[in-house]
Amino acid sequence: MTASQQTGRLPTHEVVYRRIREMVLFGELAPGQPVTIQGLAGDLGAGMTPVREAIRRLTAEGALEFQGNRRVCVPVLTLSQLDELAFARQSIEPRLAYLAAQRATPGDIAHLEAVDAELNRAIERGDVRGYLQHNHRFHEDLYALAQARILASLAGMLLLRVGPSLRVVCGRFGTYGLPDRHRDALDAMRAGDADGVARAIGADLQQGIDQIRQSLLAG
Amino acid sequence: MTASQQTGRLPTHEVVYRRIREMVLFGELAPGQPVTIQGLAGDLGAGMTPVREAIRRLTAEGALEFQGNRRVCVPVLTLSQLDELAFARQSIEPRLAYLAAQRATPGDIAHLEAVDAELNRAIERGDVRGYLQHNHRFHEDLYALAQARILASLAGMLLLRVGPSLRVVCGRFGTYGLPDRHRDALDAMRAGDADGVARAIGADLQQGIDQIRQSLLAG
DNA sequence: GGCGGAAGGATATGATCAAATAATCTGCTG
DNA sequence: CAGCAGATTATTTGATCATATCCTTCCGCC
Structure with a gap:
């Protein structure tokens, strides 16, 4: 064909x-x-x-x-499963971000900034699918820099589990008015502050988890 | 059939x-x-x-x-992958042990002690396969008590990754003369000390990781 | 409300096709 | 004449499909 x-x-x-x-x-x-x-x-x-x-x-x-x-x-998340996911993500992803920050070249950072810019454009456009795609891309490309295949595959699985629920959340509430943790992460990255990158990513994913939790509590 | x-x-x-x-x-x-x-x-x-x-x-x-x-x-572990596994296991498994300790009934603890006893018998018998089976069983049954399916499935995957290397290690060196962390965990469990259980399990798996690292370094 | 039958869908097999590695062969060079 | 390189064939194994069989469920009927 x-x-x-x-x-x-x-x-x-x-x-x-x-x-x-x-x-x-x-x-x-x-x-x-x-x-x-x-x-x-x-x-x-x-x-x-x-x-x-x-x-x-x-x-x-x-x-x-x-x-x-x-x-x-497609699985439906319960609150306790969301807690498990929050714990696992907070354990794994900031570590990946830390490792990635240590290895990132200026070119890598520029690439991530480009992805983030597209992400923000999708938000302004109200393009939920584009937002999800670029958000996923941002994390995936960031974690790829860490050169830690096992941890990255774990992170990928965790992202897969929150994906469907994130979609539902975005349908309900927007993502407007939230602090831009990607920006924080990129700034820390340029400053060579790996710990700061890890903190920013931790805050970023916590935001997503909290939004899903709100949604689950609202029923 | x-x-x-x-x-x-x-x-x-x-x-x-x-x-x-x-x-x-x-x-x-x-x-x-x-x-x-x-x-x-x-x-x-x-x-x-x-x-x-x-x-x-x-x-x-x-x-x-x-x-x-x-x-x-079957994958061959590198040293850096072993580091990833050590980090991931230390992040996930003590948490599962903690949750399990909080929910364990006296009957659950007795069951784990029975598994551990069989494990020790296998060691004395020099039965490597039996040791691996009961060791896996111990961790699996412990984590099942936590009632955290997602974390338990992650732990199961991590155990799968270290399994083949553990086997190789047991073939080379024995497991004799090492402190019995399972015993520590069970004692803490009976005492209702969930943090102690988590620490003991963390020490237990660190022992396994260190043995594999020795083996890898020896070539 | 319980029972039987039809339908939709999952499971499993074997055959067939394509790809990759292993083996052989040929021709050239030292 | 011996040895090696490149190419070609052969064998092994993976990928895909079409089909047959078996569950599970749902609906109608008793």
Whole structure:
């Protein structure tokens, strides 16, 4: 097919995995929504086998959840699970930010600033999807600088778990009027203050967690 | 088949997943050893599809690793990855131990003591596999008490990553003459000292990490 | 309200296709 | 003439699909 040129040499199950991952991260799949193998296979124009494999991966990462029987859905966060996520993220992500700050070159910082600028533009535009995408990109690219694959993969899984709920939050309240912790992180980065970067990232993700908590409490 | 009676109603891919997971945890698959789908399918008497799904899950959990091309093998830890694992485990597992201690009933503690007793018997017997199994069981059952599924799943993934190396270490040096941190943890648990339990577990896993580090440094 | 049957969907197999590595062969050079 | 390099084939293994079988659920009926 023509689309296979764009995907280069990536196997179908990998492409499907990334696609579904995006759907979870950026709110195309809402929390609680059931996911069927044949449905996805139809939508994505793939066979059932690659879709099955992608779903297994995403289930292992916590992006999807077995429903006891043999059904799969996007997990709905409870308050206590949100506490677990808050703890895990606060443990892992500031550390990654610290390591990243130590290794960042001026070019790396400029790149992150560009991503952050696009993020802010998306906010002003009221583009929720763009906001989520660039926010995720910012954290992902930052953590990649840390050159700590295991910790980064853990952080990726944690982001996957908060993704759907973040989407819901953004639909309700905006993200206006909140302090810009990314800006703080970038400033500290330019100043060579790795601890400051870690603190800023910790504050940033705490903001997101708190917003989700508000949303859960509101019902 | 006859074996399906023992497994109850578990789907094949789940059975295969648990089997391969055990092989990784308890040293039937050594670090660096290549893993082939068809080989496993033949050994386990299963079709390719369930094996593929199990491998995807285990790869997502870090128990197996893509080898760039399309080959899969048991990962070999580097020193810097060991540092990452040490940090992540020290962040997550003491917390789980703390939560578990708060919820543990006397019956729970008795169960853990029974597991620990079997562990010690395996050590005296020189039974490496038994030691690894009961050690894993001890941590797994302890963390299950915390009723924190997300943190427990993270801990499970971290244990999966150190499993193969632990096996190698046990083959070289014994585990003799090391302080018994499980005993410390259980004592603190009976005393209702959750912080003490967390400290003991932190010391326990640090011991394991240090042993692996010694082994890596020795080459 | 409990039971039976139909339908939708998940599981699992084997066949087929494609890719990567291993092995062999040929031709050239020292 | 021996040895090595490059290329080509062969074998092994992974990827994908189409299909058959089995659950689970839902709906109608008793």
